[in-house]
Amino acid sequence: MDKLRLRFSKTGRAVYISHLDLMRTMQRVFSRAGVPLKYSEGFNPHAKISLILPLSVGTASLCEYMDFALTEDRDLAALPAALNPYMPEGIEALEAYEAPGKGAELRWLRLAGVMKGGRDAAFYRDFFARSSIPAEHRAKRGMRTDDIAPSIKMARFTDIDGGAEAELILHAQEPTVSPELMMTALGEDAPAYFRFTRLEAYREDMTPFR
Amino acid sequence: MNEKIDALLRQVQRPARYVGGEYNQVVKDKADVDVRFAFCFPDTYEIGMSNLGMKILYGVLNDMPGVWCERVFAPWGDMADRLRQEHIPLWALESGDPLEDFDIIAFSLGYEMAYTTVLDMLDMGHIPLRAKDRPGLEHLVMAGGGCICNIEPMADFFDLCFLGEGEDVDREAVELYRRAKAEGWTKERYLREAARIEGVYVPSLYDISYNAGGTVAAITPKDGAPAKVRKRIVEDFDGCYYPTRPVVPSTEIVHDRVSLEVFRGCIRGCRFCQAGHTNRPVRSRSPETLLRLGKETLENAGYQELNLSSLSTSDYRGLSELCDGLLDYCRPRGISLSLPSLRADNFSMDIMQRVQQVRKSGLTFAPEAGTQRLRDVINKNVTEEDLLNSCRIAFEGGWNNVKLYFMLGLPTETDEDVLGIAELAKKVFWTWKQHAANKSRGVRITVSTSEFIPKPHTPFQWEAQISREEYLRRVDLLTDALSRTKSVTYNWHDAEMSLVEAALARGDRRVGAVIEDVWRRGGRLESWSEYFRLDRWLEAFPACGLDIDFYGTRERPVDELLPWEHMDCAVSRRHLERERERAYEGVLTPDCRAGCAGCGAASLLKEGVCRG
Numbered sequence: 001m002d003k004l005r006l007r008f009s010k011t012g013r014a015v016y017i018s019h020l021d022l023m024r025t026m027q028r029v030f031s032r033a034g035v036p037l038k039y040s041e042g043f044n045p046h047a048k049i050s051l052i053l054p055l056s057v058g059t060a061s062l063c064e065y066m067d068f069a070l071t072e073d074r075d076l077a078a079l080p081a082a083l084n085p086y087m088p089e090g091i092e093a094l095e096a097y098e099a100p101g102k103g104a105e106l107r108w109l110r111l112a113g114v115m116k117g118g119r120d121a122a123f124y125r126d127f128f129a130r131s132s133i134p135a136e137h138r139a140k141r142g143m144r145t146d147d148i149a150p151s152i153k154m155a156r157f158t159d160i161d162g163g164a165e166a167e168l169i170l171h172a173q174e175p176t177v178s179p180e181l182m183m184t185a186l187g188e189d190a191p192a193y194f195r196f197t198r199l200e201a202y203r204e205d206m207t208p209f210r
Numbered sequence: 211m212n213e214k215i216d217a218l219l220r221q222v223q224r225p226a227r228y229v230g231g232e233y234n235q236v237v238k239d240k241a242d243v244d245v246r247f248a249f250c251f252p253d254t255y256e257i258g259m260s261n262l263g264m265k266i267l268y269g270v271l272n273d274m275p276g277v278w279c280e281r282v283f284a285p286w287g288d289m290a291d292r293l294r295q296e297h298i299p300l301w302a303l304e305s306g307d308p309l310e311d312f313d314i315i316a317f318s319l320g321y322e323m324a325y326t327t328v329l330d331m332l333d334m335g336h337i338p339l340r341a342k343d344r345p346g347l348e349h350l351v352m353a354g355g356g357c358i359c360n361i362e363p364m365a366d367f368f369d370l371c372f373l374g375e376g377e378d379v380d381r382e383a384v385e386l387y388r389r390a391k392a393e394g395w396t397k398e399r400y401l402r403e404a405a406r407i408e409g410v411y412v413p414s415l416y417d418i419s420y421n422a423g424g425t426v427a428a429i430t431p432k433d434g435a436p437a438k439v440r441k442r443i444v445e446d447f448d449g450c451y452y453p454t455r456p457v458v459p460s461t462e463i464v465h466d467r468v469s470l471e472v473f474r475g476c477i478r479g480c481r482f483c484q485a486g487h488t489n490r491p492v493r494s495r496s497p498e499t500l501l502r503l504g505k506e507t508l509e510n511a512g513y514q515e516l517n518l519s520s521l522s523t524s525d526y527r528g529l530s531e532l533c534d535g536l537l538d539y540c541r542p543r544g545i546s547l548s549l550p551s552l553r554a555d556n557f558s559m560d561i562m563q564r565v566q567q568v569r570k571s572g573l574t575f576a577p578e579a580g581t582q583r584l585r586d587v588i589n590k591n592v593t594e595e596d597l598l599n600s601c602r603i604a605f606e607g608g609w610n611n612v613k614l615y616f617m618l619g620l621p622t623e624t625d626e627d628v629l630g631i632a633e634l635a636k637k638v639f640w641t642w643k644q645h646a647a648n649k650s651r652g653v654r655i656t657v658s659t660s661e662f663i664p665k666p667h668t669p670f671q672w673e674a675q676i677s678r679e680e681y682l683r684r685v686d687l688l689t690d691a692l693s694r695t696k697s698v699t700y701n702w703h704d705a706e707m708s709l710v711e712a713a714l715a716r717g718d719r720r721v722g723a724v725i726e727d728v729w730r731r732g733g734r735l736e737s738w739s740e741y742f743r744l745d746r747w748l749e750a751f752p753a754c755g756l757d758i759d760f761y762g763t764r765e766r767p768v769d770e771l772l773p774w775e776h777m778d779c780a781v782s783r784r785h786l787e788r789e790r791e792r793a794y795e796g797v798l799t800p801d802c803r804a805g806c807a808g809c810g811a812a813s814l815l816k817e818g819v820c821r822g
Contacts, residue, residue: 013231014460016219021226021461028458028512031543032233045544058220086512088460089231116213193217 001070002038005099005210006079011060011197014090019054025088026051026066032086035079038069052103053172053201056180061198065209067103097210106209108153108202109172111179116163117192124164127186128155135177135185148185151177163191172201218296222289226461227255230281230303233458234510236268237304238278245388247271247279248302248312248335252319252327253737255283259457260465262519263355264318267376269453277384280304280312281457284327284735285334293334300334309335314350314387316380317368319357322714323707323737325364325725328353330734332367339726341369341414347390347397354380358411359441359488360666360774363714363721365413369397370404372411373777374441375474377451379409405435409442416776418719424760426718426771438778443814447474447493454506458513467515467548468507470500472532476521477802479809480578481589481793482620484665485521487786488779490811491820492802497528501535508545516540517548524549524561525801533561550574572611572654573604579620580630586796587622589789594634598641605645611654612638618684618702619662619676621793628684631657632691635698642697657692658701659685661708665715666774667781669789674765675712681705706744707737713751713761718773721761723754782810 010017017025027047030037039045052065074082080093087093115124127133133149151171157164170177179196201209219225249268251258258264258281271279280302285293293300299308309315315337317328329339332351338344341351353361354372361371372379383404390400405412415435419427431437444450452471459466475492476485495503504516516536520526533547540547547565577592579585585592601612616631635657642653661681664673676684685702692700714721727750728736735741751758766772768787775783785808792799799807802820806812812820 013229016225016229017460018224018226024462025460027514028233031512031514032510034509039544057225058216086233088233088458089235193213193220195213195216 001073001098003099004068004070004076005097006066006068006083006093007095007210008064008066008080008091008093009060009062010055010064010091011062012090014088015058015060017088017091018057019051022051022055023049025091029083029086029091030068033083035074035082036071038071050103052106053109055198056178059179059196059198063109063198063201065103065106065201067099100210104173105203106172106201107204108206109170109198110154110200110202111166111168111170111196111198113166113168113179113194113196114160114163115166115183115191115194118163118186119189119191121157121159121164123189124155124157124166124186127189128152128157128182133185135181137181137184146175148175148177148181151175152182155182163193166196168196169202214296215298218289218292218298221292223286224461227283227459228285228289228303230306232460234455235281235304235457236272236279238272240278240305243276243278244391245277245314245384246312247277247314247316247384248282248309249279250282250309250315250317250328250331251284252317252324252331253284253321253735254286255459255461256463258283258318259459259463261318261320262453262469262471263320263376265453265456266451267318267354267380268457269455270377270381270451271384273451274381274384276388278304280307282309282331282335284331287735287741290330290334290734299336300331309337310349313348313391314352314384316352316354319353319355319361319364321737322357322363322711323742325714326729326733326736328364329367329726329729333729340366342366344369345397347387347395347400350387350397350400352383356485356488359484359777359779360715360717361411361413361777362418362719362773363717363725365416365719366722368413369401370410370412372442373409373439373779375443377444379407379442382407383410402433402435405433408440411439411777413719418773420718420720424756426773426775429771429773429776431776438776440778441488441780441814443474443491443493445493445815448495448499450495452503452507454503455510456507458511465517466513467517468504468511468513469517469519470504470507471495472500472518472520472523472526472529474520475811477525478522478591479589479789479799479801479807481587481669481789482578482617482662482665483521484668487669487781487809488667489521490779490781490809491815494526494528497532497535500528500532501539504536505539508539508543514544515546515548517550519550530561533565537565572613573609574613574615575600576615577634578615578617579623579627580616580632580634581627583796584620584623584627584630586798587793588620589793589799591798591801594637597634598637601638601641602645605642605653606647608647610642610646610648610651611656613656613658614638616657616659617662618659618688619681621662621670621673623684625684625687628687629691631659631688632695635692636695639695639697653697655698656701657688657698658703659688660703661705663708663712663715666772667777667779667786669786669793671716671772671786672766672768672770672790675708675762677763678705678709681708707739707742709758709762710736710744710747712763713747713758716773717761720754720756724750724756727753780811780814785809 079096154169473494
């Protein structure tokens with residue numbers, strides 16, 4: 001079975017598992033569950049899996065997607081329940097299905113989080129309401145500054161004890177804008193501590209990504 | 211994770227190693243637990259999680275109802291600094307609770323360079339370092355592992371140590387602790403009672419006195435402690451516990467694979483080798499048992515690699531049968547099978563070819579010495595012909611990557627022996643030229659040398675270590691001799707660490723002050739070159755009124771009372787003395803299967819006969 005997709009969440013202690021480590025972990029989960037992943041041919045075979053959108057260490061997610069292929073037919077509806085007993089703490093398979101389209105169709109992400117030890121909600125609101133927001137990031141050739149304003153569809157902030165709560169809709173691929181990049185744009189006004197969770201993924205036209 | 215800890219984890223490298231939550235970790239309800247056991251590994255997560263002994267004892271202890279064993283590792287420098295700045299005590303991975311919440315804090319010690327890390331972990335856990343500063347029954351600090359055969363340098367820090375294999379004795383000591391806790395015993399009473407368990411060493415029950423020259427004058431047991439602590443073994447190794455449900459790390463570690471222990475002990479009697487002498491007698495698992503355990507573990511863990519581990523896996527009698535069985539299972543699943551360094555003498559083309567079918571790695575041989583004379587001295591029963599023959603088979607089979615390990619500074623070594631290493635490497639190169647299946651790919655021959663370190667409980671325990679200057683001179687000699695052979699790469703380990711390791715390996719109780727002093731000067735994770743600093747040790751020895759050369763480069767007379775003489779690893783002193791004499795005569799001692807040398811280890815078995 002080719003072109004399959006798994007939606008899963010990554011929360012709690014699992015947020016510290018890096019992208020590469022997650023790939024390895026997922027392979028082992030499938031292996032433990034006796035669900036045979038398809039392997040590439042060649043001298044150093046590797047499992048045919050791909051995580052659609054790498055997740056930063058420390059960010060939680062309720063909407064992670066992994067594309068994979070199996071060597072045999074499986075009841076996809078029953079797959080999450082078959083995998084979950086073999087997951088490390090904090091990773092939960094939610095849904096498995098035949099991918100309706102390419103992973104590149106995932107364009108927007110809705111996130112929620114807290115920002116502490118910085119400014120208040122009003123400051124962040126004004127800051128991210130500007131028509132141009134330059135942010136420096138690491139690119140293929142050294143550091144590059146981009147305007148991230150067009151990639152922020154929504155940025156709502158509310159005051160909480162010690163900081164602000166945020167709800168964001170950010171462009172996820174081409175270009176990618178992450179909460180980290182937004183914090184970088186804040187410069188000296190960046191909060192000392194922030195933590196975000198990906199809540200939902202959308203296509204370019206804001207219809208839900210599946 | 212609360213915000214304070216979460217914030218900290220975001221600032222350090224590889225935070226996944228500090229949070230637990232891995233598949234197969236054991237979590238118990240604290241309401242059902244009466245003994246909390248912190249299994250501390252005095253090195254990083256990546257090293258500790260690769261350790262088979264830790265996996266075994268984690269399983270054994272957690273199989274005991276009412277006992278919850280959790281894992282604690284040494285944080286890397288960035289994390290350790292942040293924890294100290296924030297005054298956050300070191301925690302155990304499963305519960306996230308600080309060390310202070312544990313009844314027993316136990317360390318696994320396989321390497322002397324970990325000693326300062328033990329002190330650092332205790333300190334990070336807010337536990338007093340010295341046993342005498344921990345008056346109560348809580349926070350009992352224990353240790354086990356290969357280093358216990360001379361744990362004198364750490365004796366003042368530990369309440370209780372385990373000599374030999376831990377499967378049974380750990381359980382017995384924990385059961386006794388449970389009773390002591392329920393009945394409200396004093397720590398002294400618990401330690402006195404525990405000292406009656408075979409394999410338990412309570413350092414505080416032994417008084418050590420010294421001669422004017424600094425050598426040990428007497429080791430005097432008190433309060434009914436045995437004059438000699440006898441090592442424990444698991445006699446029925448085939449039926450012995452094996453961790454078929456290991457904790458599977460969610461982040462990459464050093465040996466991220468199933469490690470299947472085929473046998474314990476070693477039939478070889480290499481005279482420099484401590485493990486080969488302290489793990490006797492040989493006890494094996496049957497191929498059927500291994501096959502079952504291997505499959506079960508692979509299924510439970512989901513690993514893609516299985517390693518057959520032991521001190522000398524090519525000596526395993528059922529190796530061929532075992533490899534066949536494992537390959538039948540592994541091949542269709544893309545699981546690779548690996549063998550540790552092979553002996554050149556009984557190396558079989560057959561097994562090598564079968565194993566390489568899944569994935570091919572380099573080949574490693576350890577001739578240890580460059581000439582036959584010196585190999586006979588150390589009882590390394592490998593001839594040049596064996597080695598070259600094995601290499602020929604390997605090259606014909608398509609291998610083009612061979613690693614050769616040697617030691618410099620072995621007893622009686624001359625410049626001729628050092629140059630013999632270069633000669634041997636060149637012969638390996640010529641063998642490749644004559645027999646390579648495909649010469650266009652070239653060949654990589656790597657020669658590595660490390661400095662010989664005399665270790666307790668070996669026939670060389672009395673020997674002097676050569677000085678660092680002399681080691682470097684021999685390194686230069688070999689570098690020069692190899693410089694004209696371009697297919698041979700020479701790596702040598704610096705002697706700085708060996709100097710300290712030698713002093714700690716054969717140290718006495720007074721060396722404890724040096725270890726503490728080095729730790730206070732910032733020493734931790736010292737087996738890592740990033741953190742090791744020789745000058746701290748060279749300052750600490752004289753600061754404590756001791757001389758590092760007294761422990762390292764001094765040859766000890768055979769009639770000297772050695773600091774570890776109350777540790778009985780079942781190989782008799784007489785055997786070690788005899789083996790040392792044979793070394794000087796250059797006489798080989800056959801392996802245990804070819805003929806029993808009467809080392810004494812068979813006395814640990816009920817029938818008094820070892821089956822090799």
